[in-house]
Amino acid sequence: MTTNIIAHRGASRLAPENTMPAFKLAYKLGADGIETDVQLTKDNIPVLIHDEHVKRTANGRGFVKDFTFAELRKLDAGSWFSKKYTGTKIVSLDEFLQWIKPRPLYLNIELKNTKIDYKNLETIVYDMLKSYQLLDRTTLSTFNPVSVQRMQDLFSDVEIALLTSRRNRNLVHDAKRIGANALHIKYRLLTPSLVDACRRKKIKVRVYTVNRPIKMAKCFALKTDGIFTDVPDLGLEQRKQFHQ
Ligand code: G3P
Ligand code: MG
Numbered sequence: 001m002t003t004n005i006i007a008h009r010g011a012s013r014l015a016p017e018n019t020m021p022a023f024k025l026a027y028k029l030g031a032d033g034i035e036t037d038v039q040l041t042k043d044n045i046p047v048l049i050h051d052e053h054v055k056r057t058a059n060g061r062g063f064v065k066d067f068t069f070a071e072l073r074k075l076d077a078g079s080w081f082s083k084k085y086t087g088t089k090i091v092s093l094d095e096f097l098q099w100i101k102p103r104p105l106y107l108n109i110e111l112k113n114t115k116i117d118y119k120n121l122e123t124i125v126y127d128m129l130k131s132y133q134l135l136d137r138t139t140l141s142t143f144n145p146v147s148v149q150r151m152q153d154l155f156s157d158v159e160i161a162l163l164t165s166r167r168n169r170n171l172v173h174d175a176k177r178i179g180a181n182a183l184h185i186k187y188r189l190l191t192p193s194l195v196d197a198c199r200r201k202k203i204k205v206r207v208y209t210v211n212r213p214i215k216m217a218k219c220f221a222l223k224t225d226g227i228f229t230d231v232p233d234l235g236l237e238q239r240k241q242f243h244q
Contacts (some may be wrong), residue, residue, distance in 0.1 A: 018036055
């Protein structure tokens with residue numbers, strides 16, 4: 001079994017996170033998949049951005065939920081990273097799915113609905129994936145267990161992952177109980193027994209955010225299903241050396 005190399009927010013070490021240049025670069029470098037974060041604008045358009053507030057990754061101020069999509073599109077989401085990316089726009093989920101559809105990439109859409117529990121975010125994202133016929137290569141993930149439960153009640157044809165950074169002896173059992181079919185864990189939670197428990201319960205296990213060779217090696221040795229990395233090129237190179 002091979003550990004998938006998943007570009008975290010795209011190839012986010014080399015290009016501004018969650019933008020088309022970062023996604024295109026991840027594809028060009030040969031990543032197996034892409035992870036991205038989704039939130040809703042004031043007019044209910046799903047957009048790809050990590051923080052609830054725009055200020056870290058765009059040249060504006062305010063919460064994503066208080067901008068219309070047209071207003072968000074006026075912001076520059078590239079110049080904070082490097083002058084070279086001036087003029088880069090915040091991407092809608094629709095634009096991203098259109099781009100990814102003909103490319104054979106695994107897809108992880110992380111719903112950012114812990115601090116703000118956007119109404120109907122799950123259904124809006126699911127319906128769009130369904131219309132692009134992308135459900136069979138997508139995982140929907142969230143740190144919000146209530147949202148995992150909602151998705152498990154509503155959808156039966158897409159993989160659902162619980163994200164967590166908290167130590168908990170019953171983690172796999174708890175994830176399974178609320179209906180997750182995958183667990184996305186912070187690297188420090190990774191142990192052989194956790195991976196074993198996931199195997200026994202038949203749930204996938206992927207690890208974030210793995211940027212160092214030594215940490216990558218542990219994930220490869222334990223044969224986790226995937227790693228999320230800001231440096232997919234390094235991940236691919238290390239995996240090759242590991243003969244995986
Ligand atoms: O989905 C894995 C990882 O992205 C979770 O944390 O904060 O980088 O979205 P964060
Ligand atoms: Mg994320």
